[in-house]
Amino acid sequence: MGWCCDVIQELARRRVSARSFRTGGVEFRAIAQILxxxxxxxxxxxxxxxxxxxVDNPKLKSLVRKACEKGEEEYHSRAPRWMxxxxxxxxxxxxxxxxxxxxxxIVVCADTGAPYHIQSTWISIGYILLAAxxxxxGTLTYTPSSVSELRKILEIPEKYSPEAILPIGLPTxxxxxxxxxLKDLIYINRWGKAGSVDI
Amino acid sequence: MGWCCDVIQELARRRVSARSFRTGGVEFRAIAQILxxxxxxxxxxxxxxxxxxxVDNPKLKSLVRKACEKGEEEYHSRAPRWMxxxxxxxxxxxxxxxxxxxxxxIVVCADTGAPYHIQSTWISIGYILLAAxxxxxGTLTYTPSSVSELRKILEIPEKYSPEAILPIGLPTxxxxxxxxxLKDLIYINRWGKAGSVDI
Numbered sequence: 001m002g003w004c005c006d007v008i009q010e011l012a013r014r015r016v017s018a019r020s021f022r023t024g025g026v027e028f029r030a031i032a033q034i035l036x037x038x039x040x041x042x043x044x045x046x047x048x049x050x051x052x053x054x055v056d057n058p059k060l061k062s063l064v065r066k067a068c069e070k071g072e073e074e075y076h077s078r079a080p081r082w083m084x085x086x087x088x089x090x091x092x093x094x095x096x097x098x099x100x101x102x103x104x105x106i107v108v109c110a111d112t113g114a115p116y117h118i119q120s121t122w123i124s125i126g127y128i129l130l131a132a133x134x135x136x137x138g139t140l141t142y143t144p145s146s147v148s149e150l151r152k153i154l155e156i157p158e159k160y161s162p163e164a165i166l167p168i169g170l171p172t173x174x175x176x177x178x179x180x181x182l183k184d185l186i187y188i189n190r191w192g193k194a195g196s197v198d199i
Numbered sequence: 200m201g202w203c204c205d206v207i208q209e210l211a212r213r214r215v216s217a218r219s220f221r222t223g224g225v226e227f228r229a230i231a232q233i234l235x236x237x238x239x240x241x242x243x244x245x246x247x248x249x250x251x252x253x254v255d256n257p258k259l260k261s262l263v264r265k266a267c268e269k270g271e272e273e274y275h276s277r278a279p280r281w282m283x284x285x286x287x288x289x290x291x292x293x294x295x296x297x298x299x300x301x302x303x304x305i306v307v308c309a310d311t312g313a314p315y316h317i318q319s320t321w322i323s324i325g326y327i328l329l330a331a332x333x334x335x336x337g338t339l340t341y342t343p344s345s346v347s348e349l350r351k352i353l354e355i356p357e358k359y360s361p362e363a364i365l366p367i368g369l370p371t372x373x374x375x376x377x378x379x380x381l382k383d384l385i386y387i388n389r390w391g392k393a394g395s396v397d398i
Contacts, residue, residue: 003229005236005333007206012239012326030202035385037204039378040211041325042340046376053386060388116342119321119362123340126240126325127211134204141241141322143315155390163318177245179238186234187252189259191354 011133018138018171021102025170028056030135031104034168037131041124044116050124053107053154058100063153064107064165065099071146072096098140102167107150109160121163128166138171210332217337217370220301224369227255229334230303233367236330240323243315249323252306252353257299262352263306263364264298270345271295297339301366306349308359320362327365337370 035052043049055061072094076087087093099105106128110121125141132139144150147162156162187193234251242248254260271293275286286292298304305327309320324340331338343349346361355361386392 003226003232003334005232005330008210008326008330008333009232009236009239011207012236012330015239015241017241027202032381032385033202033204033208036381037208037211039381039384040208040214042214042216042328044342048379048384050384051386051390052384053388053390055388057388118317119324119340119342122318122321123325123328125318126322127207127329129241129322130326130329131204131207131211134207135202141318143243143318154388157390160390180247182231182235182238185238185247185249185251186231187250189252189254189256189353191250191252191356191359 008130011130015129015133016174016176017140018167018174019098019140020172021098021138021167021169022172023101023169024103026103026137026168030137031106031168034128034131034135035106038124038128041120041127043120043123044114047111047114047117047120049111049114049117050121051109051160053109053156055105055107055154056103060153061100061105064105064150065096067149067153068096068099068144068165069094070149071144075145096142098142098167099165102169104168106166106168107154107162108164108166109156110163112159112161118163125164125166132168137168138174139166139168141166207329210329214328214332215373215375216339217366217373218297218339219371220297220337220366220368221371222300223302225302225336225367229336230305230367233327233330233334234305237323237327240319240326242319242322243313246310246313246319248310248313248316249320250308250359252308252355254304254306254353255302259352260299260304263304263349264295266348266352267295267298267343267364268293269348270343274344295341297341297366298364301368303367305365305367306353307362307365308355309362311358311360317362324363324365331367336367337373338365338367340365
C-alpha cells in the first residue's frame with residue numbers, strides 16, 4: 001500500500017506566515033469556505049468551543065490595530081533587556097500593519113467553559129491555516145499581548161477568550177523559516193531514543 | 200477567481216475520531232510521513248516546541264494503557280455525580296482499548312519553556328489529523344487525565360508536557376458527530392452580529 005499524504009504535505013511545506021497583504025482582492029465567500037473547514041475540527045466532548053468574528057470594517061480594523069499596538073508597546077516596555085535585544089534582532093516591533101492591511105481579520109474566540117477549549121480551538125486554527133493555503137491566501141497567527149481593549153471593541157463576553165487574530169488576504173511576501181530535521185523531533189518508544197526515520 | 204479549498208474540506212469533513220483499530224497493517228514510514236507534515240506547522244517564535252514519541256512496542260503500549268486507565272479511574276471516581284451520569288450516557292469509561300489496539304501511539308510532548316507551546320503544538324496536531332486522514336488512517340486525540348506515570352514509562356523530562364496521545368492505525372469504525380451550523384459560529388465585525396454566510 002502506498003502511504004502518502006502528498007497534498008497536505010505540499011500545503012504544509014508551502015505555507016509561510018504572511019506579515020503583509022494586499023488590502024483587497026478577497027471575497028467574503030472565501031472566508032466562509034475556510035471557516036466551513038474550521039468547524040469540522042474535533043473538540044473536547046464535541047463542544048466545538050470556537051466562535052469566529054470576521055472583521056472587515058476598516059474603522060474596526062483600525063481600532064483593533066490601535067488596541068493591539070498599545071498592548072504590544074506596554075509589553076515591549078516591560079520586557080527585560082535581553083528580550084528587547086532578542087526582539088530588535090528579529091525586527092519584532094509593536095507596530096502591526098497587517099491588522100489594517102489584510103482585508104479580513106478572523107478573531108478566534110474559545111469558550112472557557114468547555115473542556116480542552118484551548119487545545120480544540122488551536123486544532124481548528126491548524127485547519128484554517130491549511131485551508132487558506134489551499135486557496136492561495138496568506139495567514140498569520142497573531143496572539144495579542146493584551147486583549148482587554150479588544151474585548152471592548154468587539155463586545156466579546158467574559159466567558160470567551162480571544163485566542164488569536166488571523167489576518168487573511170493575498171500575501172505580498174513572507175519568508176520560509178527553517179524547521180528542525182525530523183530526526184531531531186522523533187523518538188522511538190522512549191524519550192531520547194532516535195530511530196531511523198527515512199521517509 | 201474561484202475560491203476553493205476542496206481537498207482540505209473533503210478531508211476535514213470525512214475525518215471521524217477513531218476509537219478502535221486493526222492492530223497492524225501500517226508501516227512506520229507512514230508515521231514518519233505524517234510527522235514530516237507536523238514539523239512544518241508554524242510555532243511561537245519558530246521554537247518548534249514539539250517532540251513526538253512513537254510507541255509501537257506492545258509491552259510499552261500495555262504499560263501506557265495501564266497507566267492511563269489508572270488515571271482515568273481516579274478521575275472518574277472523583278467526578279461529581281452529574282458528570283458520572285454525563286459520562287455513562289456517552290459510554291465514556293476509564294477503559295481505553297485503543298491504546299493497545301492501535302499499531303502506533305504518537306505521544307506528543309511540548310517544551311514548556313517555549314512561548315505559546317500549547318497553542319503551537321495543537322496546530323501541529325491539527326496538521327497530523329489531516330495528514331493521517333489523507334492516508335486513510337484513523338486517529339484520536341486522547342488527553343490523559345494524569346500524566347505522571349506516563350512520564351516515568353517513557354522517560355519524559357520535567358520540562359516537556361505530554362499534551363496528547365494519538366493512536367494511529369487502520370480504523371474499524373467511528374461515528375461522525377454533529378457539528379453546529381456555520382452561521383452559529385460566525386459573527387460579522389462584532390460579537391453577536393450574524394451575517395449572511397452562504398458558501
